[in-house]
Amino acid sequence: MKYSELVMVFEQLESTSKRLTKTHYIADLLKKIPTENLPMIIYMLQGRLFPPTDERTLGVADKTAKKAIEIATGLPEKKVISEWKKLGDLGKVAEVLVKEKKQRTLFSHTLTVKKVFDNLRKLVEITGAGSVDRKLKLIAELLTSAKPKEAKFIIKTALEQLRFGVGEGVVRDAIVWAYFSKEIELKYDEKKHDISYNENYKKYVKAVESTYDLMNDYAGVAKKAKEKGLKGLQKTGITLGQPIRAMLALKEDTVKDCFKRVGSPAAIEYKYDGFRMIINKDGSDIKIFTRRLDNVTKQFPEVVKAIRAHVSARQCILDAEAVGFDPKTKEYKPFQNISQRIKRKYDIAMLSKKLPVELHIFDILFYKGENLLEAPFKKRRQILEKIVSSKKWSIQLAKQIVTSNEKKASEFYSKALELGHEGVMFKNLASPYQPGSRVGHMIKFKPVMEPLDLVIVAAEWGTGKRSGWLTSYVLACLDPKSGKFLTVGKASTGLKEKEEQGLSFKAMTKILRSLVRAEHGRKVDVHPQIVIEIAFNEIQKSPTYKSGYALRFPRITKIRDDRGPNECATLADVKRMYEQQKK
């Protein structure tokens, strides 16, 4: 397939903010393309080159992209910089300058989707000495053959700035429209922006979505839908050893409402303040995945050991919360203290002794070759009780009571807070396990005015005794419609000046330094990748920030290593909290 055909769709997607229209364009494309091109195209439409479980990044700096434009167009650096200043976007610069060049030379070569994809993917593997030059070559090679519009999208993809506002929901619906349009009797009126389908629609959407929750890759789901149809999707099972999306919780503010949601009697458990682990056990082979589906098995040897020693099932998948504690004082530590272990590559054995975690198991998804997703929670808990032998400070079943009594529930909640836990979870005893869904099967109940998870998009160098550190951080929420991060404020409190006191300016500077994409005097723009939890006192309307809102007295409470930028608070979350607070 020619890259220019894909670029046409990119342009269509950029030309509209309407979700249905975007879905229509993508569905049309999916219908046409051969199966072998599906993965490449589905990833690129979502602004990436890899499935979401693959954390690799291309690591192309603005400087490298700028240089590639110079090489491909033969224009001097001064000219490229002056266009960049004027247009503010290197993708547009590439488009304009390649256009100028074409008028001069007429040389052209046809680029295929595969060629573009392959060259850009190679960028990931290039590291070490001479890597900048080799990266440059790969990008410049593409630009030399590119037409102006193609050049724009090549640069945007290389810089990982390709965003069409195509969220997971759009891809899911497009797969249904593309491969099941007959079954759902789809009619789409582009002019009226109107769509109709029959009563089968929900069934197909659910099949595609549930398959995604098990496979975590829309490229694989699309292939299955195309080749195996509805039955094939519905037959997708759990594959032991593969990451699965965790089921998420809703929230209520009173005990009464919690019971209303999950029914009575309900199971109530402590809500532990650690981080989520989904653990696969297949004989002696143990794999630990985080909520972001990262494999962190190597980082937590004590968990592997505990599972081997205290879980009697040969095969199972467990859902649990790992909580750090001080081995000397036996006090639980807040999440931020153990978060450093998630990405750690060295000193692992030492850290597992210094900052060990205790595992609190609260669910089971697979046992002895049997998929338990549809089994009622009560039965799943019974299995857990049979196979887990608890050992304090190593592995435990989540503390649980089953009651329909509001007073008992409130007492259990007070006890949870007293012991330093975050609150409690109410669970429906008859509910299935729905991977990836925030459904009402479990409800969290904890103190109100929650902090927000926001992304750092820029930072500023400090002065005086804080010079040499990035000390002020511009925070943003996500607008899922446009895929853009919109600023909501600036935080400079919460971090420590001394490393031994907790998350420090120095540590944050180290993290952000590798993400810098542009510098303006004392300010730097960074790739939006780091999610931090922000406590604050109030949200106000504000013209200063792009979201239209500003946080009052924002304080950084922790880094959310377990969250990706697309999982941060949305503009709608900020708005909802603003409205709530007005009430």
Ligand code: ATP
């Ligand atoms: P929060 O920041 O409040 O933890 P969240 O958005 O990270 O919320 P939710 O799904 O809303 O996640 O809340 C449930 C989380 O609580 C789970 O992801 C899990 O990590 C944690 N948790 C702690 N104890 C339990 C428990 N007993 N049962 C289920 N989840 C628990």
